[in-house]
Amino acid sequence: MDDLNELATLLAKPEPATEAIARSRGRLQDRMRGRTARRRTGWLVPSLALAAAAVVTVLATGVIAPAGTPASGKDVLLMAAASAERTPEGAGRYWHVTREYRDADIPSRESWTTRDGRRWSRGRPDAPAGVVVPDPNPLRLKGAEVSIEELEGLPTEPAALVARIAALPGLARDMTSSEQRGDPLFSLVALISELPAPPEVRSAAFRALAATPGVENAGEVEDGQELRFPNPDGGPEIRTVVDPASARVIRTNYLYGGDGGVAWGPSFVWVTAGWTDQPPR
Template sequence: MDDLQLIRQTLDAPPPSARATFQARGRLDAAIGGSAPVSARRFPVRLRWSLSGGVVLAAVAGVVLATTAAHPEHADRGGTTQVLGDRSAQTILLAAATRAGADKTGKYWHVETIAVAGPQRVGTAPDQYNLVDRSATANWIARDPEDTSWTGTRDLGWRPDTEADQRAWSEAGSPKQWDLSVDGSVDGSPAGTRRLTMTAGKGQLSPVDSRTTYLQDLGGFDLTQIQQLPTNPSKLRALLLSRMAAAGLTAGSSGADTFLFGAVSQLLLDVPAPPAVRAAAFTVLAGIPGVDSVGTVKDADGRQGLGIEMNRTSPGGFVERHQLILDSSTYVIMGESFSGSQGAAAPIKHGESVVVAAEWTDQKPEPPAAS
């Protein structure tokens, strides 16, 4: 029995004629163009792209999106480095389901991510290079609704973006801070300048509103409802599709499969779901038509993992990609990215998140580390 036959028997997957179009049109558009709503969450303020293409503060749900304007030097850092033969997306995701189902719960669902925002051009022409700003967020979501949940943040400072930027920075004397001319005073810097520094900021830890709801693109689930989500993949998929239908997006319609891909990805990363529900969610992902394995890829920190991707091509030829990166040995999600490009051209905008931790734990909540 091949992987697809197994999936169809265990999941009641949609028929092969269902088209794979890009899901998180809303999520990607919000990350790339700011033109569509992003799932709300009562966790910290994040970065997103405004309509004008600049980075602005916004209340963004879930994993922090690292928003970076793409440029040719990004080729130094990422991309597919090899193809993994017969390791299909379905095989990888079913292995992830098995791994997730074997986990044990703890007091908190702990997700720690690093966002990379930029780039910011510094230096004097022609010896210029790009910097990116790194910030960390750690969410500690209590399994018991009566317990307090926490969120921690820390600015990790600026650093050269690509390997080429690292070389240019070294040749410039490896400065640790930069003063940029701006219209007014920013961050306590002298009026008319903004100071960028490599020094990490102070960590913060704050309680989270216990009334927080999750998966708001699907109408929202409170913590009790999350604990009661179906552990059967077919039933979980049916529930998610019913919520999508209530929001006006029915199974088989344009964008339904890719919306489902994004919603399930959010469930896996942002939601304190029990291990059996997470196993079912990975199985749902495996049964979505159009999900592809793209081989070994690198995240924003240069770590290698297995890329699982869902693409959408608009009538005008604009290609949007939503990618998950899984650890090749543990099958834990270690990163997520969004990109948009015109055909085969380099991405116009790119968003990444590095997942430092996504686990159940009894550890005491604390701010993200300074490194």
Template sequence: MNATPIQHGPDDREELARLLPGPAERDLPSDRHRQLQEFVMGQIEQDLKDRREPRRAPWRRPALLAAALTAVAATATAVVVASGGSPEPPRQSPPAAASPSGRQILLVAATTAERAPEGTGKYWHVKVVEGGGDGLWWETWTRSDGRTWSRGTKTRSDVTVFTHPSPFRFGGENVSFEQLRTLPTEPEALRAWLTRNVESSDVRTGAGRPDAAMREQIVFDGLVSLVSQLPAPPKVRAAAFRAIAASPKVKSLGPVKGGQGLLITTDHGQARLVVDPTTSRVRNTNHFVTADGARVTSEDGVTIVAEWTDTPPA
């Protein structure tokens, strides 16, 4: 995994500002001192930026920075000695705004989810479209009694109907609306519930019973399903976001279409998610679990719309 870019916070800038002499107002005009200080701080910030980017002439920046610091220090010292005054506290520039980390994005989404009202509607509607609309697609409408209407690429847009008391695939088994509503609302407890459920389920892979790494992947897939596809209540969705945020390898990809891009590395690959923290919705992902438990991976990514609706299947 790529190293996290070096960022500087208020403490770093305070320490850097402390190295600069304070303004001597009577002999050195304040605007001139401000210009010099801003120039030096600008060089410091550029130097920190250059640590994150390849430099064509790495020996020039330290020399320029040292020269600038020496020039300002010498000027201010001479003025203080001549005037007999004492240097004033340094003026500090506002700290640069740091980009949110992947974990911070997920925690904001968790807070948003927790505060969201409980959704209502006659059907839980899910639509998944691969590759921006040109690839595989499918959608379902599921009623509280388990009756489900489904259509997509494989049905040539024809609607098929089936009824199952536990219509959702989650954690290696089928679950009902009621089971989703009673899931733990604390992240550690939710992950533990999923782990126990996967270990006791009869889920199988092509190689037989899943090993420890694959069981952990199924747990992770379940957490992603809770925030992207399943009709989980607000507090359960919030717990799922927080459990995902606790993953050891979560990286922010910055702003992308639909929200904030995240890259989460697991033992079985990399999951890319686009999360909108303001709505706590997952707008896009490169893998998802279908209603029948199949794990689908798409290099082009899939867009997901999951919501309550009163509009019946068309």
């Protein structure tokens, strides 16, 4: 049984002879989902809060960690993978993505994409402010156009997904140096953030990211866990806030987006993505 299935089994079916561990596991899950009685006003919470809540941490390997051990970056990503696999894809006519730059004087950006590839956007630099306009830019992976049908056909096992990403031709002028070397990190981030990948593919992407050398959990923040990845191109580290319960990227400081655009800055970019029947407006 692989790491994800062991973790999902432990989270979903506690052993009857260990009620105390099950209660502690439940409290950990609640904390990871953000179900606290008090709404936090700031992003950062002392890391001791998560450690104190995690009386017992169930690690991805199925080992029970001692009291006070916070979830690792790998653990958080595997929890998100388990959540992604159990979460329905959702329905709607449009794949709707919003980027918000809350700490900078930069307008938010939205896009709507239909399953046949038609797109509209608001907030493009070459368009009137606040106006929705047709957008000729397609969805992209490794800089090259990708259809929703192709995304739905991606492998659902992490090793196979990484191999498929490496085999994609890409578009060299729009790829990072690491992508040109075959590193899948930015493509995997795009699959869990802005691209309309189905749940099983998102789960595989989370599992592949869990195997990234050097990934760390910086601790609990507002709405999720802040994960940090070494930048494969040698730049500033990649900081991404993931909600492991909903398997969603909440915000990131480096977004190699599904429309081919790169967003990076010292502060975060807030991301929301999902299917909707609300038309562009």
